[in-house]
Amino acid sequence: MRLFTTLLLSLLPSLILAAGKYPSPLPTPKTEILNIEIQTCSKACLKEYLQKGQIFSFLANVNKNNTNEELLTNAKSLSMELEIASIPYFLDIxxxxxxxxxxxxxxxxxxxYSISSTNVILSYLFNRNQPFNFEVFDSKSESLEDLENTINTITAKGYKQIIAILTYVGANNINHLKTQIPIYIPSVHSSQITEPLMPNIIYGGISYEKQIEKLSALNPNSTKVISFYDEGYIxxxxxxxxxxYNLGTIYSNAFNPKSATTFPKEIKTIQPLLKDSKIFLNTPITHSSIILSQITYNDIKINGIYxxxxxxNPSLLSITQxxxxxxxxxxxxxxxxxxxxxxxxxxxxADLEYDWINYSTAYGIEYFYLQNIPNAKAYFKEAIKNNQVExxxxxxxxxxxxxVPINYEY
Incomplete structure (x- = not known):
């Protein structure tokens, strides 16, 4: 039978809390598996270990020459389940x-976003304490030509993965390029791409449609709906x-800087429409605060604001009553x-609590990081489905x- 060695360091409570008061500088216990067998183990050999339940022998013998996707998945799952710090295969990687x-x-x-996205990536990589090469590239514009030239420069310099902060225009252009390098776009949702998705591009944008669908399910008995929204594509x-998702929408208005100055007068004319309505308020915070304050000032009774x-954003809490x-x-x-x-x-x-593009960028760097070091602990729980982060x-x-979260199941 093949041999394996499991190294387990157990520290007594008196050592963990040295002097009974201060934490000991000694490292916490870790479990590592080492392979000291000189004979090689094939894929069939690994499968046999799994079938017999000899999981430590299995983990000790996994290497880059005898593994496949199924066996590697088993190795990852077992390592996490048993809280094993490292096995030979992952150490080599x-x-x-x-x-x-x-x-x-x-x-x-x-x-x-040029500075904040850079800082998000750097803070993540510094946190991981792993060797890295990172460089920022300005494509100048989102034209097909500029994006292609920039990607060619990136690949020529030896970079293996790209995070691209783009609008829907640039994302659609980059989708036309026949590139092989993995690309993650944190700022765009896959629904904004008009052509079939390229397999090497992952999208990290949030779904405003799913958010509005979920909001629309609240207070279903109120069918009188008003919509204020920001000018522009989004x-x-x-x-x-x-x-x-609201067939009872009776009034919708694009809000812009000019609207902000005229709204105190305009609200007088639409006051009967606003009364007892559901108001969807998809405007920037400064414009939202104007609309909210005028509703309060004119004492308009509504059924909810969504x-x-x-x-x-915490700014909403500070500039509104x-x-x-x-x-x-x-x-x-x-x-x-x-x-x-x-x-x-x-x-x-870099804000990871309220800035969703920063949050999505952090997810993207972790997505690439785990591809390089698959046994690392994952900070994010979101999954990817059809090239889109869910x-x-x-x-x-x-x-x-x-x-404050509300008690509502979707």
């Missing part, structure tokens, strides 16, 4: 792993989703991340100085 990732963005159109999409990710936010519900797709990662990102002025949607209500 980790020693040779060098994360080589590029960040691509057109500074003219995505300039405001805002128009949101309004279309409101109309799709908003997507666009208003999930609590009575303005009464009976308000906000959809959120940002889950809680690893607390240390969140705090380290804050040190670099996010959970929570409904929150803004109370006092925080967002």
């Amino acid at each position: 980790q020693k040779s792993a060098l994360i080589q990732i590029a960040l691509l963005f057109p500074k003219k159109t995505i300039g405001r 805002g128009s999409q949101m309004n279309e989703y409101v109309l799709k 908003s997507t990710q666009i208003n999930y 609590e009575k303005d936010r009464n009976n308000m519900y906000i959809a959120n797709s940002i889950a809680k991340s690893d607390s240390l990662l969140v705090e380290e990102a804050k040190l670099l002025n 996010y959970k949607i929570d409904i929150l209500t803004p109370k006092n100085n925080r967002f």
Whole structure:
């Protein structure tokens, strides 16, 4: 029978709490499996170990020459289940792993995310404490030619994976390129791509449609619906989703800077429409605060205010009164991340709690990181389906100085 050695270090409680008061500097116990057998083990040999329940022999003998996707999946699952720190196969991968990732963005159109996205990626890689090469590339524009030239530059420099911060225009253009390099786009949802999806591109954008669908299911007895939305492509999409899931929509209006100055007068004319209605408020926070304050000022009784990710931000709590936010519900797709990662990102002025593009970018760097080091602990729980990250949607209500989840099952 093949031999294996399991090394297990057990520390006594008196050592863990040295002097009975202060934590010991000694490392916490870890389990490692080492293979000291000189004979080789084939795929059939590994399968036999699994069938016989000899899981430690199986884990000790997995290597790059005898594994396949099924066997590797079993190795990952068993390692996590048994809380084994490392096995020979994963140790070999980790020693040779060098994360080589590029960040691509057109500074003219995505300039405001250039610094924060860079800081998100750096904070994640620093947190992992693994060797990496990382470089930022400005594609200048989102034209097909500029994107292709930039990707060619990236691949020529030896980078293996790309995170690309783009609008839907750039995402559609990059989908036309016949590239093989893996690309993750955190800022766009796959539903915004007009042509069949390329297999090497993953999309991390949130689904405003699913958020509005879930919000629309709240308070179903109120069929009188009003829609305020931001000007532009995304805002128009949101309004279309409101109309799709709320057939009783009687008024919709694109809100812009000019609307902000005229709204105090305009609200007088639409006051009868607003009364006892469900209001969908998919406008930026500054515009949302104007609409909310005017509803309160004119003492208009409504059945609820509903908003997507666009208003999930602590700024909403500071620039509006609590009575303005009464009976308000906000959809959120940002889950809680690893607390240390969140705090380290804050040190670099990167917000992983309220900025969904930053959150999606962090998911993207982890997606690539785990492809290089598959036994590493995952910080994010979202799955990918049909080239799209699937996010959970929570409904929150803004109370006092925080967002409180409501008891609602979707």
